[in-house]
Amino acid sequence: MIWLDGAKAGVLLFFTVVLQISIASEIDVLGGRPDLLLVVLMVIALLRGPVYGAVAGFCAGLLADMGTFGTLGVSSLLFTLAGYWIGRYGETTGRDRSHAPLLSVAVVTLLFAFAALALHFMLGETAPARAVLVDALFPSLLLNLVLTVPVYALVRRLLRPLDAGDRAQVVRLLG
């Protein structure tokens, strides 16, 4: 069951990377571009938890960096952290809340932009703060939120939410 889940998520992320590179990155609405990969990853992390989210984030980031000739590891690092964090949020409080996907995508889109900018700056690469934080951030945020609802519905059908027994294996209760 776990392997089947992993295979489904793997195929989904592979094609999401392809769509992100070839189609989503070309869509420009008011200066913003949708980040389909981030949205799909957040939904997977929310449904499957932090470890799953982190591994999915690492693999998807690595593939995205390869596809765009980027510095290998940059997207992996950011997506790993985002996947883990949102997986943790889903595991502890957010999973059954209807606003959790929208809230997760909104918060991560904002933090992702700041973190990516800081990382590119530290690496001495092009880091146009005005373009990323002023011109593109809010249109991108809106586009990501628009994508979240259909993506959540689709991924939820593909990756069935964990039942109580499955969750007990994921969360270790303390105290």
Next chain:
Amino acid sequence: MGVLVLLSLVLITVSFREESGGALHRVGGAGATVLRPFEVGAERIARPFRDAYGWIAGLVHAKSDNERLRRELDEARQQASQGRAAIKQNDAFRAALRFIDSAQFPKDFQPVNTRVLGGATAFEQRVIIAAGSNSGIHVDTPVVTQDGLVGTVTDLTGRASKVTLLTDEESAVQAVDIFTGATGLVRHGQGEGALVFDRVPKELAVAEGDLIVTAGTRSKQYPSLFPYGIQIGKVNSVGQTDTSTFKQIQIEPFVDFGSLDSVIALVTRKPQPEAP
């Protein structure tokens, strides 16, 4: 998670420090090669929808565009007839002088027409194209469209290349005002897709509407990657202040960097001359 973060940091460090032919670079190239057929497929599926959107969006400005284009066509006709006469005269002078020249655009270049696969991000003004070293492309190959200069190839595999656009912060090209001969550097300006013609001394003349083209190599110390004469854009504002050494010139690029569908990589047929 700690392991994955550590692995990411190791990847960043190695990838950042190694040379372009390194092991990790080759692994990245293999990944890009695996993704490429899927990217081409996705791009083909999306193309009709993109074209339909472009067609509808084009209708909004069709009337004003039509008037402007008719005006420009009249001007272009006049310039073309003058240009033809000048070319003929120039060829005659070159033949008389037995002039030996470097690679000329476009006759000394083999065009590699290729599709844009996407890959734009907010951080880097770049696109991925569906042709690489197997087509004769190499790092620093100039990339153009029918409208003008797009950028240069900055990374590549056998079947795909990364093109850094002229609007990227790290791009700059030596350019010349074709009407006055004033030279300077064209580089990114404020705002998406904006360009400035920088480093033009105040004593040189540049006027609104002037055509800016690549200058080619002007100094043997700093050979240009671009041949002379590739169109870049036209001047849409010129300013200068008492305190500044150079003019402030803004250029309207001929290429629409936001909607590149296909481009032409210029592979030279003639070896670049090397300075002694």
